[in-house]
Amino acid sequence: MVSFSLSYPTDRGGDAARLLDDALTTRFGGENILVGVAGAVEGSADLRRRLAASAALIVVIGPHIPGVPEVPSRNLPDITRREIETAFELQIPIIPVLVGGAELPLETELPEPLGPLARQQYRRLHAGTLREDIRHLVDDLARSFGAKSENAGPVPAIRLILSAEPVRLFMPPPKRRPAVTIVYSTRQGDWVVADSSRPIRWWNPAIVARFVTRYEVDTSDHGADFHVRLPAKGGAYHFEASISVRFRVTDPAQIVRRAITDAAGLILKFLLEICRPVTRQFGPEEVAEAAAALDGRLAREVLVPEGITLYTRGTRLRLDDHARNYVRERESQRARRYLQERAKPRVEFHGFPPVAGAIPSLAWRDGSSSVGARRPPERLLVARAPAQVPAGQDLSVDVRLVTEGRPVHSDAVTARLENLLVADDGTPVTVTVHAPVGLHADGPLQQTVVVKPDEDPDPIRFGFGARTPGLHRIDVTAWAGGTFLGEVSVEVSVADGGPFRDGQLHAAPLNAAQARPGEVTMEVRFDGSRYTFQLRSDAALFAPVVESITNPPTAAVENAIKELQQLAGGGSRYNATMTREVIRSAGIQLWSELVPADVRDQFWQVGADMSAFTIATDHDVVPWELLYPLSAQRDAGFLVEQVPVVRRTYGQRRNARVGLRNPRFVVPPKAPTGAHEEIATIRAILGAADSEPITRADELLALINAGALGAIHFACHNTFSSDGSFIDMDGGRFKPALLAEASIRKLLAETGPLVFINACRSAGVAPTYTKMLGWAQQFMSSGAGAFVGTLWAVRSDSSARFATAFYRSLADGATLGAAALAARVEQQDDPLDPTWLAYTVYGDPFATAAV
Template sequence: MVSFFLSYHRDDSFVARLIDDALTVRFGHEGVIRAGSDDDEAEFGRWVDQLDVAAVIVVIGSGWRSGADRSVRAPDIVGRQIARAFAWGGPVVGVLVDDTEQPAEEELHPSLRPLADLRFWRIRLPSAYSDNRRLVDALAVTFDTDTDTDTDGPDVPVLRDEAPVRPAMPPPSSAAAVVYSTRAGDLKVVEPGTPGRSSFSDPTTYSTRYEVDTDGHQALLHVPLPSKDFGRDFRASIAVEFRVTDPAQVVRCAVSDAVPPLRAFLVDTCRPVTRRFDVDEIGDAETAVRELLGPHLLAPGGFTLQAVRTRLSIEREIDPFQTSPRRITPAAKRPRLRPLSRRVRRHRRPAGNTRFTGRVTGPGAVFGVAVEEPQRLLVARAPAQVPVSQDLSVDVRFVTEGQPVHPDAATARLKSLVVLDAGTPVTVTVHAPAGLHAEGPLQQTVLIRPGEDPPPLRFGFGARTPGLHRVDVTAWAGGTFLAEVSVDVSVATGGPFRDGQPRGASLPAPHARPGEVTMEVRFDGTRYTFQLRSDHGVLFAPVVESVTNTPTAAVENAIRELQQVARGGSRDSPAMTRQVIRSAGIGLWSELVPREIQDQFWQVRGSMSAFTIATDYDVVPWELLHPLSAQQDAGFLVEQVPVVRRTYGQHATTAIGLDNPRFVLPAKAPTGAREEVAAIRAILGADDGEPITRADELLDLINSGSLGALHFACHNTFSADGSFIDLDGGRIRPALLTEASIRRPLQDSVPLVFINACRSAGVAPTYTRMLGWAQQFMASGAGAFVGTLWAVRSESSARFATAFYQALAEGETLGAAALAARTGQQDDPLDPTWLAYTVYGDPFATAA
């Protein structure tokens, strides 16, 4: 992700905010960090020393000349920030506001004298929007990996046909490779000229047949490439001859058009080369690019580039700078900051039904200004009732609000939707029970483009077994979960066919967050279905494993052993105890995670930024996983990356409410509970209010919708029948939150709920699903939930809680706060408490 730091004085905030808006639109919500004249210098210094940043942008206007030349002769906070940026050595881009003069060397403090040699971009107020747009375009060419490009000629479709496998199918095209998808998700490639290419039409073995074009093709690309001089670019005309040499990869990556992945590959490959040359060294730059792009290059998506011819020209002769000194070179990669100060503010996109695009047109529209557009809906529809043996389909659509849908549609409005100009791929997966036999692929990818709705997706089934069957539809962008809906289908012997109403769900911004990986786990009583999702470029197929016994007994044995260690009941030495805990995690990894998922994990591990476990069957303590291979061992998964869970049906939010915290503190609270509450009050700046002690008071507060953050410091009793917490006036159980889970009263305040008690994350079976505190609170609209998987030590649990709250209050994401709390509690080898916590929510959510 490209990141910029924006420095300015309060008097220059208009231009700074204009730049901020434009950069946010072009590079995303996390691409801009602002620090104005009110920000603390020490906090800034700690931050900039560790930031993975593309450039520091310095805005110089009237704020630099007011008072007694405060930033020039005797640097104030902003001046000292800029001096720190020069010392850091990364690129600095200067912006002069209106007619402000560039500071001369003799009037500058020694630490700021590099400003006199800086090339400055000028933004004049009468033409601020157009000047700002050119600035951001120049930043995109120099630093972005996804610069907008144009092509001459039509698209090049390579995925010609896709059809469910049936007993009698027409012969495939003679010029295309045929790829068959098996029921287990494997791919079999049959090249042109292979005898009996139609003999694979066995629907019991294969589900889908794809035809992939393997002929030779040509494309002409026109792309901007950066030079050594920021703001003066090369224009590359690249003629490429290519063909598909890996048809299976085309199917895995769902490459319908060959041009976009080839364009991205060539731009990413050429950009570091041209960045080494001045514009007057265009001949040398062209030679270097030609040497790099030799024949027979392998490109992502299954392509081989057989020949590439490149010509460079000078893209822009406009010099928007006042002077022509210091050249800007790209920043070296630096580790990304872990704790982010609350005083260095990440800019957030305004809430509401506004959608930003990277290119805005129309009367009065300017780059970086929000444009109101209708919101979209995710709509799924299936028949409500079908007779046994009849075929049915589940139709899934992404519909712009205002477009016609079924009159009985139950829909929800979309949140702010950010779609890339070139479109954003969204994968839809359908999960159905064994009573509905899939007649085709259960996973399809669609491209959502600005201003248009994609065609509907159809998922076919055959009704086999009488009963009520729930079909879950989920939408994903890479490893980022977007939304879900469920439809019920009743199958009856000799019953009628009756249509059903669509179900709708809100869809947040459909873009994959870099490095986010989700392991989806489903269990239907006899089979586990695993699927690993990421933005790695490969769409991994689901992995289905049958089990003879549920893992409940093994899990309970492992938890009993860990509880015994936590209570100090182990007779082993500290070193041996650590091995016992480690072996439990390795056993869970090797016995419950399929080998295919393990292999996929190691493929994406290097770029992983967060790991989410999405499951509605929570008896397995996935937080205990210890990935291990013959070559790799980085410890427990929760030591490596932020790890959270999500439960199906939870409220989607990237904000967590910490305001107005309330504390549940029964009369018979654990030892140290009152000290724990006092410490958390101090961290959150909360008043010393009375704690909640009565069950009816707590339930009324939850159902009222006025609940802020909620922290339990209490005992939780867990048995096979479920959990309960004893309070004055009665026991509160997860089942008592059923009303809240339907009405969702917490979705406006999105509070953090933390039950710091023994095994508060345990679940118990109900009529149709597993039920526990996490599922009920998240379904009620909570922003995050934290609980334990087994009995924990009071002192250790208090330390974990305070470390977690401290990190979250300082601006850490939910996942990073959990990681910090876990890794900070490992000093006692006899205490596995740090492994006992499970966290539900969005790993990138932050305190509201």
């Protein structure tokens, strides 16, 4: 039986420590729980002997006693320092258990021998769920350190020995069946695999006397899915793995020799034996690296000693609930400490030490101040591909994450970048490439590297085969968990018999490379015949899912929007209950028909801890905001009711601030009813000076092209004709194509304004989602901080109330995503009006207003 050392302070551990002691004793036996009470006298030899016999040292850390001075560098709260130091010397795992709201000291607050304690994976016991937390902790210790426990869900037994019968004279020959092998046991204790081409003469007594039993062994292909818990580094937490395998018997004699009656149980045991050492190398915050290592270990066929060859079809690794909560808490702690440190000035002396009376230069952590200040180095996402290749030739896209100032190709295109926020122990960054059908991928389209503070990761290569002539665009994106960092695009021209010509290097900014806890992004790409989905989060990194379609969803989407517009316009005879059901059914149908089953399963895996949901898509007609996730066990409403939901379009910057300064208002002559009342209310919320609204198209365009546009709110109609989408203003039509210069020159990047097109129902001509998307793409690629528009025609009064609620929340300090969620929730007072579902928001869900 496994043993543990337990150390807890008698004055601070309280009931939690005593209950943990009781639970460990009940589970593992009193002789296997070696308690070292703080303050007890114990010789060094005895201490080393006790710890060496333990699988881990469990240290209970209670809260600080109010009124009693506490100096962690001298007095780690009532914990025997010798136990911890000795455990580090012996390389015994240490699991701090925090009770009563206690926190681990910072490494800088501890003496050098105790410093590593600050980096240990702790468990937390909460007062409200104390007994449940203790039970989970004890169960996890049993799983991590080899005590008998349940490690997998039930897997049906798979019989491999189909029959066994004694050999006798005149025995009938076995039936010839595919994928069944005959094995005989002999009187000498051997096993013989029958040769089907040489039948045995059962009338010959000498031959019959040689054998004892005839076995039929199943040698067909089998498949099974195993769901197992695998230990993380340190033993305090676990990963949950789903492993899908195929296998077949390749040594039937060995199956009989070992009397294997259940292949599933045998394979489960084997998988645990080979997977546990792999995941024990990685902590909970390294789930992506652990998944990659596990994939590498199981990528090739494996021979199980009992005579089975195993072929892994796929693995999926994620954190269990306790590990996910731990990672989220650590991320929050790091973010708080970063913000606290960033708020402090840092004094640096450059050159010779200052003489008396000299004024040292101040260097602020955010680089906002003064002479001699030094900023952390900036980073670039750099991609390079040949500009032209002959058809049929291979090519590669080389991607690098480079610190500014380090050498790149002479024709590199660079940009001034945000600082890349990198954790002390490195930050995983996932790079993904998206290429059209005409370029055939020769390997994985997604790779993860670790960016460390003082070094650049090795270059990444993505290989392709040039199949189809034409100009092909390859998009390269970088991600930290579900958080978008940056993107670049390269173009490759493929021609029959053409030359090979090198291309120039492209570089783009990498924003703060830190996964935001709970942020989930669903990438959706459509090439006319296939949808490619990829779900990304800080808890799991899923592979792309490709879904081929026979009929584009355009018509179905337009029909759904038409019905919602009728409801918004009051043209339906449904009552309130039926209206909700009609809208709900449209969302469920969208979820079940357009989102692949694998992506739906992935959504439920990460949904419990979701803090924001971003839809990354381009040139797509589907109103993804209408999604209503539903399963047999789960129904939490429309997606936009559950979490902040925003969009991002490719080419859009990630702005942490949305400009609300110097707001202007566009009210064309033919404005919707109540437009002037709407802008008066928004002026009051923003504290904006009274000014005449913009009515002329040339005045608006001049303001945009001058790069002087602040926040801008349109209270207007948006119309569509054969020429595309437009807003009818004095002096002509204002349309997305007029933003071409602003898009190329990024004229809105300096002010990063909010653009809100509150387009209400037009007389007989409804603005559609597809055409509103053109506005979003053009404004966001021009550098807007956020864009808000409607998916279908809405009521004038309802749209004004939505806008008011949105601006009020954003101006009061809510994030962009939270402001959208608050406006949607507030808009649901009329059950006959689906306006609250009609809005789409583009931008960073965590962005806040710059006022």
